[in-house]
Amino acid sequence: MGALNEIIFENRNKEYGAYKLREEYSLYLKKALLTGLGIFILLFGGAFTYLKYGKVKALDIDEGTTIDLTPEPKTPEKPKEIITPPPAKLEEPEPQNQIKFLPPEAKIDESVINETPPPGPEEMEKAIISDKTIKGEEVTSVFAIPPAPIETKIINIDQPMDDKPFTAVEQMPDFPGGLTELYKFLNANINYPSAAQKSNTSGRVVVNFVVNEDGTISNLKLLKGIGFGCDEESYRVIKKMSKWNPGKQNGKAVKVYYSLPILFKLE
Structure with a gap:
């Protein structure tokens, strides 16, 4: 390695730093390998030692001990008692005077003994015919007296009672010239009220x-108002109108109700 460095850095400045780094490169490489190998051995050995000797022992439980994990049974609720109210006592009507009616029965003439005489006409008029005799209030009449007939009044349907105006007639009233x-x-x-303009109020009166x-x-x-002076303005304009063409029923002029919608709308 040193010979190679000498060839590379021949006729060059060896004090610059690159030469020294190449000279010490192999030394730094060995140190790095040894350091990494040591850290690996340390981590691997520590983990192995921990797994072999450092396990936490589980909680000791005797082999003969049995743990019952069954939940405790719930106490059944007592059924609620249903209290039945006593039946309402029906007021018994006062007994009316009744006479026992004896149905006819075929017998031999010799064996017929009239033990109970039949009721007379006076007794039957004041009692109700029944299967037994009961003492009670005397009945003045068995059949109810119909009420007196109500006198029927004929009313002319063309004219309402008390001269009230009609709501609908054959010919409804109209403004001279029609709707246009x-x-x-x-x-x-119609003048749009200033209060309605300031409050930006619009609608139908x-x-x-x-x-x-x-x-x-x-x-x-x-019937329907929007306020802010619009209702009063509608009244004013309607009162200012000229006479209308009246409504007619059977060719006769009559009083008629009329509803007029007036729209207030800001442009």
Whole structure:
């Protein structure tokens, strides 16, 4: 090895460090092999010694000792007693006056002995016919008296009672010009309340009112509102309307309920 190094480093600077490293390379290699071999022998020997002499002995148990691992039986629960309430006593009605009725029986004339005389008509009128005689309250009448007939009143179905408005008729009331003119009127007269605009409120208000025989509007009632001034504005516009064409039943002008939805919507 030294001769090879001399040839390689001929005419070169041997003090640079590479020459010295190559000179000591074999020595370092031997030390590394011996150190690795020693560590391997130490680990292998320690493990072998531990496995042979260092095992932890298990818990000593006598061969004659028996361990019962069977779980203890549960104590059966006693069945709950079902308490049956006593039957309710039915109140026995008061006994009514009854007379025993003797059915006819064929006998020889000589052996017929009239031990119990048959009841008379006066007794039968005040008693109920039964298979035995019982003393009780006298019955004034066996048959119930039918109630007096109720007088039937004929009502004219074309006109509601107490002159109340109709909910549906043959010809419903309408705004002059029809729905087209009605929507034009609403769009031209409704002012969107400022409170509703500030709160970004929109929705549908439904107002119910009565169209009278002469076409006038009365009895305004709010069926559905959204608040913020929209309900009041709907009332104001409806009261401002001109006369409607009244509803008719059998060709006669009558009062009719009418529900009008009004939509408030921000553009």
